Amino acid sequence: MRITIIAGARPNFMKIAPLIHAINRSREKGSSLSYRLVHTGQHYDKNLSDTFFKDLNIPNPDVNLGVGSGSQAVQTANVMIKFEEEMINHPCDYVLVVGDVNSTLACAVVAKKLHTKVIHVEAGLRSFDLDMPEEINRMVTDALADIYFTTTPEAGYNLITTGAKNDQIYFVGNTMIDSLIANQSKFVKPAAFNELNLQQKNYLVMTLHRPSNVDEMDKLARIINLIDSKFTDKKIIFPVHPRTRQVLEKLNLSTQNIHLTEPLRYPEFMYLVKESFAVITDSGGIQEETTYLGVPCLTLRNNTERPETVSVGTNMLLAFDEELISATIDQLQAGNWKTGKVPVFWDGKASERIVEVLEKLA
Numbered sequence: 001m002r003i004t005i006i007a008g009a010r011p012n013f014m015k016i017a018p019l020i021h022a023i024n025r026s027r028e029k030g031s032s033l034s035y036r037l038v039h040t041g042q043h044y045d046k047n048l049s050d051t052f053f054k055d056l057n058i059p060n061p062d063v064n065l066g067v068g069s070g071s072q073a074v075q076t077a078n079v080m081i082k083f084e085e086e087m088i089n090h091p092c093d094y095v096l097v098v099g100d101v102n103s104t105l106a107c108a109v110v111a112k113k114l115h116t117k118v119i120h121v122e123a124g125l126r127s128f129d130l131d132m133p134e135e136i137n138r139m140v141t142d143a144l145a146d147i148y149f150t151t152t153p154e155a156g157y158n159l160i161t162t163g164a165k166n167d168q169i170y171f172v173g174n175t176m177i178d179s180l181i182a183n184q185s186k187f188v189k190p191a192a193f194n195e196l197n198l199q200q201k202n203y204l205v206m207t208l209h210r211p212s213n214v215d216e217m218d219k220l221a222r223i224i225n226l227i228d229s230k231f232t233d234k235k236i237i238f239p240v241h242p243r244t245r246q247v248l249e250k251l252n253l254s255t256q257n258i259h260l261t262e263p264l265r266y267p268e269f270m271y272l273v274k275e276s277f278a279v280i281t282d283s284g285g286i287q288e289e290t291t292y293l294g295v296p297c298l299t300l301r302n303n304t305e306r307p308e309t310v311s312v313g314t315n316m317l318l319a320f321d322e323e324l325i326s327a328t329i330d331q332l333q334a335g336n337w338k339t340g341k342v343p344v345f346w347d348g349k350a351s352e353r354i355v356e357v358l359e360k361l362a
Contacts (some may be wrong), residue, residue, distance in 0.1 A: 001362035003035045003119075004093040004111075007061070007080070008042035008103025011176070013052035015098040015121060018178035022351035023358075026264060033355070036090055036287060040079050040103040041047050041066040043256035051265045052148055055186070056179065062090075067349065072133055076359045079106035087114050094119050094361075097141060098175070100134040100284075100305075108141045121354065123148035124155030124164075125284075131212065134284070138305070147361070149354050152308050152343060172353035173345030177292050177308065178287055181348035183267065190268035192261050196235055200275045203234055206258070209241040210282040213300055220244075221251050223300065226322055227280060228255040230329045236280075237272055239264045278332055287315045292346055296337045298328060314340035 003023075007016050023033050039061035053060055065082040067075060079102060087095075087110060095111035097104040098117040108118045108285045120141050123142070127135050137160075142148070148164060151174040158171055192198075206227065214220050227236065236258045240248065260280075264272070270289070273279055277314025278296040279286060287306050289299035302319045309315035314337070318325050331337070346355075 004092040004095045004105045005035050005037050008040035008138050009101040012098050014179040015175045016147040017056035018058045022355040025353050028127050039060045039064040042103045044351045053264045057319045074104045076102045079103050080110050083107050083110045088327050098122055098137045105137040105140050108144045112144045117146040118144055119147040120145040121149045124150045124159040127303045127305040128159045129303050154243050158161050173350030175350045178344040178348050178351050187271035188267045192265050193200050201277050204236045204278050205272050206238045206280040207246050207283050213282050214244045214247050228258045277328050291340055292342055310345045312341050
């Protein structure tokens with residue numbers, strides 16, 4: 001079985017790395033599975049993509065399509081144009097996409113129009129919010145996919161309600177947690193840890209990149225100022241996404257407790273998260289990682305496609321309500337945070353389960 005594996009943005013690399021390792025282990029035992037790794041180049045910043053191949057011990061991609069930045073339509077169209085050429089030159093049996101970025105949708109569409117079957121890893125997640133570009137990507141990809149690998153039973157239910165059949169859905173767990181478990185021993189202090197004299201469990205990590213939070217300058221300024229004012233005795237480390245930095249540079253805010261850094265390598269960022277007092281984010285994957293690590297997570301969104309991180313884990317959703325955010329931060333600092341659990345099958349073996357299924361399909 002020939003599989004083309006797609007990665008385009010930072011979260012994709014953590015999701016494909018354990019899968020590549022599992023396929024390689026299977027091949028060493030005589031498996032007929034083979035893969036071609038395609039990097040679309042959706043994330044082109046070195047710290048957002050290139051370092052992941054070394055840090056996660058995965059081979060360099062067979063090709064980098066180099067699509068770079070652009071609007072949703074421009075970026076998606078460029079991936080489709082370049083991936084169509086890639087598919088024509090290198091046909092395969094299955095195209096495997098992960099997550100919900102523009103590359104996921106674009107490559108799924110191209111594959112199906114070239115009569116190639118699509119596998120979606122992390123299928124069935126839903127926020128039920130069509131204002132989120134990722135939700136549209138998830139829905140379209142799931143409408144086209146032939147095989148679904150899910151992180152939770154709820155995701156499978158979402159797929160069934162939209163027409164998927166039971167024999168297409170495989171509940172395997174979370175490959176991002178596979179990466180976290182496999183790489184915990186490699187987590188390393190970033191330079192900022194000592195430069196800022198951070199103390200374990202006495203600082204916060206913050207990430208913001210959702211259009212709903214960063215595209216409106218006034219809203220982003222209010223978020224930054226509120227959080228800066230609420231944590232007077234703890235430093236807040238803010239690795240800044242390129243998208244967010246562009247807006248912050250225009251705002252030119254002065255903060256006392258928030259410290260900006262460049263995007264960090266995966267082992268450095270995860271060290272910060274693991275040892276932090278809490279995380280403030282609007283990311284999807286970080287909700288999962290903090291749940292596994294037992295770190296309190298304040299998610300600045302109205303909804304989440306990962307509800308298990310709220311119902312089971314350590315995550316709490318906070319819509320943009322300054323009084324609610326302020327009160328929740330008070331609750332956190334008073335030590336009144338919930339004790340979470342790790343969801344079923346978030347055990348580091350999701351990729352092994354996926355390969356077992358692929359072997360049967362082959």
